[in-house]
Amino acid sequence: MDFFEHLDSEFAYSKKAFLYALGRLPESKTIVINIGMSSLSYNTGLLNIRNFKNFITDVSEMVNASSRRHVIIVISDSLEKTKHQYLKNNDNPSITSGLYSALVTLVHNDIVNIFCDGFANFNLRAIGFSISSVGADTTGELSKTLNAIERIISSKSTNDENKIDSVKELLDKKKNVTKKASFNVTAKRTAETLNGLFRHFPRTIPIIMEDISYKDSQLEEGDLFAAKIATAVNADVVLSISKKGMLYTVDPEKSERALPFFCFDTGRSEPFSESRKSSLAKKLNAAKHVNAHSKPIPFVLTSYNTPYTICNIFEHKTSDGICQKGEYPNFTLFTNSRNPSLPIEVRHVMGQVVIDSNAEKALINDKRSLLSVGVIKVEGDFEAKSVVAILNKDFLEIGRGVINYSSIEINSGIDAEVINRSKMRLE
Secondary structure, eight states: OOHHHHHHHHOGGGHHHHHHHHHHGGGOSEEEEEEEGGGSBOTTSOBOHHHHHHHHHHHHHHHHTOTTOEEEEEEESTTTTTGGGTSSTTOOOOTTSHHHHHHHHHHHHHHHHHHHHHHHTTTOEEEEEEEOSSOOOTTSHHHHHHHHHHHHHHOSSSOHHHHHHHHHHHHHHHHHHHHHHHHHHHHHHHHHHHHHHHHHOTTEEEEEEEOGGGOOOGGGSTHHHHHHHHHHTTOSEEEEEOSSOSEESSOTTTOTTOOEESEEETTSOOOSOHHHHHHTHHHHHHHHHHHTSSSOOOEEEEOOOSTTHHHHHTSHHHHHHHHHHOOOOSSEEEEOTTOTTSOGGGSOEEEEEEEOHHHHHHHHTSOOOEEGGGEEEEESOOOTTOEEEEEOTTSOEEEEEEOSSOHHHHHTTOOSEEEOGGGEEEO
């Protein structure tokens, strides 16, 4: 079975979206690469300088191959994998201590120095950033919250017990809003800095590491943090490199029956057990985040076991081999076939409308919109703004379009334009 047959049998609903995203990979200009320290270190936690050199060479070759290509590197687990090299007698300082902050700075500086020395051999510069996924409270939310608390406390018409309950309720409401708003501000400022950096110093590679001294949520680290950076800079693709590599049905380290996903549609239900979903939460949430963006950003998941892994993914011969010859990829590509920003012809079809011969003639010859009077039959249960297939009276597909009404509304006998010409693609 070649790859096309595999797609038809397993992923027919998102085949076109997958091939569309795959074909665009070689044209990617801004690439966010998230790599865990497990891929750059030994099992002991000691840095693997050979892997560092291979990774640096791979990225450098890709950047030097195109003057318009920019790469942003996000490093995950930088502290957890390496901190024991810096601490004595297995010390584990408190996350709120000054020693912990110094440790974060020391680890980040050493990692950036390795990248700086490596990229310099390819006439490239590297610069390090430490960013918190929570961010500073630049939106003024903290001041507003404090003022609200002060008003509650100074109230003379409320007893102390009710005041405490009111303050707790206020803090619970503000918590998530403040975190989200503050990171958005941080991400926006980071994007402005990176865009300015690329504009004035195009041969620079930013190395971004999360300042985990401020971490509140485990799901904010790693892939999701890189995904948020990618949407902030309007990247073309996110490449996530981990030791396990591709997405599998079950953990490949625990079962020999693990089967890889070459394509995964984030717009559909997840075929995993609850425990498997939990272990994949970071990667699945990251893939959903970038594919729900106004400009859907493909999310690629792979391992780094051989040199030039990255270059090969973004070469035309790789996408041509998959799209034209039916070769299997060595990565998982996440898409969302229901994202309304995708071209109509590659989005997931939610239903069908069968039209009469007069309507077919009006669409093909006169380039008209489709009116409800020309619809003979509606198949499927779909909502307004869904993509549907347009079939002629012989049940042959002649095109696709974005429907203006739900299947229930059309079946009710409305008299209206159901698909505008501008939202229609005919074969």
